[in-house]
Amino acid sequence: MADPTERPSRKVKRATLDDVAQCAGVSYQTVSRVVNGHPSVAVVTRSRVLAAIDKLGYRPNRAARSLATRRSNTIGIVGFDTRYYGPAQMLVNIESVLKREGYGLAFTSIDDGTVAAVQRAISEISNQDLDGVVMIAPLAGVDVESIADLFGDMPFVMIDVKPGEAVHSVAIDQAHGVRAVVQHLVALGHRNVCEISGPLRWNDARERHETLRSTLAAAGIEPGPSIESDWTAAGGFAAAQRLLATRAPCTALVVGNDQMALGAIRALRDAGIRVPEDVSVTGFDDIPEAAYFDPPLTTVRQDFEALGQQCVEYLTNVIKAPQTPRHQRVLYPTFVVRSSTAEPSQAS
Amino acid sequence: MADPTERPSRKVKRATLDDVAQCAGVSYQTVSRVVNGHPSVAVVTRSRVLAAIDKLGYRPNRAARSLATRRSNTIGIVGFDTRYYGPAQMLVNIESVLKREGYGLAFTSIDDGTVAAVQRAISEISNQDLDGVVMIAPLAGVDVESIADLFGDMPFVMIDVKPGEAVHSVAIDQAHGVRAVVQHLVALGHRNVCEISGPLRWNDARERHETLRSTLAAAGIEPGPSIESDWTAAGGFAAAQRLLATRAPCTALVVGNDQMALGAIRALRDAGIRVPEDVSVTGFDDIPEAAYFDPPLTTVRQDFEALGQQCVEYLTNVIKAPQTPRHQRVLYPTFVVRSSTAEPSQAS
DNA sequence: AGGCGAGTTGTGAACGCCCACATCGTAGCA
DNA sequence: TGCTACGATGTGGGCGTTCACAACTCGCCT
Numbered sequence: 001m002a003d004p005t006e007r008p009s010r011k012v013k014r015a016t017l018d019d020v021a022q023c024a025g026v027s028y029q030t031v032s033r034v035v036n037g038h039p040s041v042a043v044v045t046r047s048r049v050l051a052a053i054d055k056l057g058y059r060p061n062r063a064a065r066s067l068a069t070r071r072s073n074t075i076g077i078v079g080f081d082t083r084y085y086g087p088a089q090m091l092v093n094i095e096s097v098l099k100r101e102g103y104g105l106a107f108t109s110i111d112d113g114t115v116a117a118v119q120r121a122i123s124e125i126s127n128q129d130l131d132g133v134v135m136i137a138p139l140a141g142v143d144v145e146s147i148a149d150l151f152g153d154m155p156f157v158m159i160d161v162k163p164g165e166a167v168h169s170v171a172i173d174q175a176h177g178v179r180a181v182v183q184h185l186v187a188l189g190h191r192n193v194c195e196i197s198g199p200l201r202w203n204d205a206r207e208r209h210e211t212l213r214s215t216l217a218a219a220g221i222e223p224g225p226s227i228e229s230d231w232t233a234a235g236g237f238a239a240a241q242r243l244l245a246t247r248a249p250c251t252a253l254v255v256g257n258d259q260m261a262l263g264a265i266r267a268l269r270d271a272g273i274r275v276p277e278d279v280s281v282t283g284f285d286d287i288p289e290a291a292y293f294d295p296p297l298t299t300v301r302q303d304f305e306a307l308g309q310q311c312v313e314y315l316t317n318v319i320k321a322p323q324t325p326r327h328q329r330v331l332y333p334t335f336v337v338r339s340s341t342a343e344p345s346q347a348s
Numbered sequence: 349m350a351d352p353t354e355r356p357s358r359k360v361k362r363a364t365l366d367d368v369a370q371c372a373g374v375s376y377q378t379v380s381r382v383v384n385g386h387p388s389v390a391v392v393t394r395s396r397v398l399a400a401i402d403k404l405g406y407r408p409n410r411a412a413r414s415l416a417t418r419r420s421n422t423i424g425i426v427g428f429d430t431r432y433y434g435p436a437q438m439l440v441n442i443e444s445v446l447k448r449e450g451y452g453l454a455f456t457s458i459d460d461g462t463v464a465a466v467q468r469a470i471s472e473i474s475n476q477d478l479d480g481v482v483m484i485a486p487l488a489g490v491d492v493e494s495i496a497d498l499f500g501d502m503p504f505v506m507i508d509v510k511p512g513e514a515v516h517s518v519a520i521d522q523a524h525g526v527r528a529v530v531q532h533l534v535a536l537g538h539r540n541v542c543e544i545s546g547p548l549r550w551n552d553a554r555e556r557h558e559t560l561r562s563t564l565a566a567a568g569i570e571p572g573p574s575i576e577s578d579w580t581a582a583g584g585f586a587a588a589q590r591l592l593a594t595r596a597p598c599t600a601l602v603v604g605n606d607q608m609a610l611g612a613i614r615a616l617r618d619a620g621i622r623v624p625e626d627v628s629v630t631g632f633d634d635i636p637e638a639a640y641f642d643p644p645l646t647t648v649r650q651d652f653e654a655l656g657q658q659c660v661e662y663l664t665n666v667i668k669a670p671q672t673p674r675h676q677r678v679l680y681p682t683f684v685v686r687s688s689t690a691e692p693s694q695a696s
Numbered sequence: 697a698g699g700c701g702a703g704t705t706g707t708g709a710a711c712g713c714c715c716a717c718a719t720c721g722t723a724g725c726a
Numbered sequence: 727t728g729c730t731a732c733g734a735t736g737t738g739g740g741c742g743t744t745c746a747c748a749a750c751t752c753g754c755c756t
Contacts (some may be wrong), residue, residue, distance in 0.1 A: 027736045074476075092430045266641075292614045412744090417745090500733070
């Protein structure tokens with residue numbers, strides 16, 4: 001009843017180099033040359049092979065190729081809480097550059113911030129034979145040296161690593177952004193500035209936090225209370241309430257990112273405090289919504305697209321030339337003034 | 349000067365099955381069995397092998413394995429504008445489930461909405477020997493049948509496909525959410541409801557749009573003007589301004605997602621219109637910030653985590669049993685009432 | 697005591713491709 | 727004319743696994 005030829009047809013066997021070769025009447029090596037754009041192939045042969053490839057719908061088998069060449073033409077990204085705006089942006093932008101360069105992308109994320117999780121993610125990704133990996137590693141407290149060890153000789157570049165670490169890395173200069181904020185606030189006449197920071201285990205949060213305090217101090221201003229929160233609007237809301245409870249004098253509130261700023265503004269308003277008349281608020285990131293907050297948010301824009309680009313460019317360099325000296329490429333954020341900041345009122 | 353053994357050490361050759369076998373004094377096949385958890389291996393042998401594996405830091409070579417087995421243990425995601433909240437959420441959630449199941453993840457995105465781009469992405473991803481792919485395909489106008497053809501016999505499930513398409517798919521019932529919105533609005537007494545929709549090339553946008561009109565009509569209400577926008581706050585802002593310019597009576601504004609709602613609210617307010625006193629506004633998605641908008645946004649929550657989960661579960665089923673009948677799994681969104689909606693005022 | 701089966705281990709052959717080298721032809725040059 | 731050199735093609739081997747078998751060792755049943 002069943003045609004014996006029927007069974008194999010269930011899974012359409014994909015054409016191989018040999019199939020194409022046979023179809024074109026050449027050897028598989030010649031086909032391989034055509035596929036890989038090797039120069040010395042006669043024009044007529046090439047076109048015959050191409051026709052055969054087309055006819056058979058041949059596609060090279062990546063696994064076989066990478067087995068033979070020991071390169072996979074895909075790079076990995078280990079991401080971190082890609083739910084947040086920054087990391088998500090990086091991922092997308094890196095992906096698009098990578099695609100342009102002809103690389104595939106393998107992605108894995110780190111569930112929690114523990115060192116163990118980081119290690120697990122790295123070891124997981126590193127036996128996936130990749131040509132290199134980009135690591136979005138915003139966490140402080142993870143020893144960069146030991147991570148480098150985990151990677152062995154696999155090329156990798158890190159994003160968001162603390163300045164000064166001796167690894168290939170790309171970063172946005174957080175301090176630069178914070179300084180602009182402080183300058184702006186001080187110029188407006190603010191002397192009482194409080195802070196809601198991101199989780200201090202994140203390098204960026206910590207750097208923003210520390211720069212804020214030092215810059216303020218340098219301007220002869222005693223930093224007001226600072227509350228650590230969690231990057232979310234809900235967290236910012238709660239933090240602002242706690243801040244209000246301290247009854248500390250405060251005419252300006254520097255918040256670690258835009259989402260928290262949104263929550264904070266809501267809390268202030270709930271307490272009958274006007275923004276910016278009573279208290280100025282600043283954010284960080286310049287998410288696309290920030291301009292439509294009420295009031296439109298003064299914030300610091302980070303160019304994640306450029307970041308992704310730099311990242312990939314750096315990584316491909318390292319892949320080609322493993323001896324590339326380790327350095328950090330740093331990008332500068334831009335300060336965006338909108339309406340959530342103003343001169344402090346007399347009272348306060 | 350140079351020790352001849354030095355050169356090879358530049359690239360530390362990774363241990364292979366053979367190396368481990370030799371080290372443990374067994375055959376490579378036995379090692380393979382241990383690695384793959386095959387049952388019939390003597391306890392003592394197993395432990396000897398394990399020791400050798402540990403000592404040599406052996407890691408199986410994925411390329412070789414997938415060459416031999418014809419399965420790669422990685423699944424692909426072709427994403428779509430992962431900059432937006434929904435798609436980004438899906439990606440992250442799918443990734444985490446996938447990891448739990450032991451799959452790797454390859455990711456590619458479609459730059460623009462053209463059919464050509466979709467085809468390119470699919471063909472790109474399909475010669476990357478994957479076990480299956482999840483396609484986030486929110487675009488209308490892309491012929492589902494032809495996509496299925498492109499995939500050939502590779503298992504795939506689609507997200508956000510129009511209801512009724514004969515492919516494996518998972519979706520959130522948009523109509524259900526819209527109906528809840530309308531019901532709510534009508535119960536409050538609104539009779540003049542306008543709309544700002546997402547780009548109608550997106551299935552979700554279109555379905556929300558059409559359901560809104562039909563539901564309104566079913567309630568005996570003539571739908572007010574509808575303006576198509578682009579999912580962003582900026583777009584929502586502009587759309588609302590255009591809407592105001594029409595001077596159409598409007599006590600309720602149904603917006604296609606939360607970001608646009610934010611922009612719209614800002615535009616209304618700029619025009620001296622109060623929300624919700626003068627105009628009620630609703631969103632869609634329930635992004636984490638929505639509760640902190642001013643006013644807190646009444647919206648429809650989509651559970652992207654569950655979506656990702658269903659997706660992966662479905663896909664792995666299809667991989668195991670390719671004959672799985674095609675169907676659509678649909679999840680239901682929940683309606684969240686906050687403060688951006690209220691009874692219409694007398695005037696209008 | 698012979699034999700049968702379960703448990704354990706090893707062997708040969710793919711998987712589809714690239715690399716290094718060998719081979720052939722032919723054009724260029726003395 | 728004979729030699730060289732290079733362009734075009736083919737051949738053998740190997741990348742690290744898994745799969746289908748074969749082979750061996752026991753213990754236990756008849």
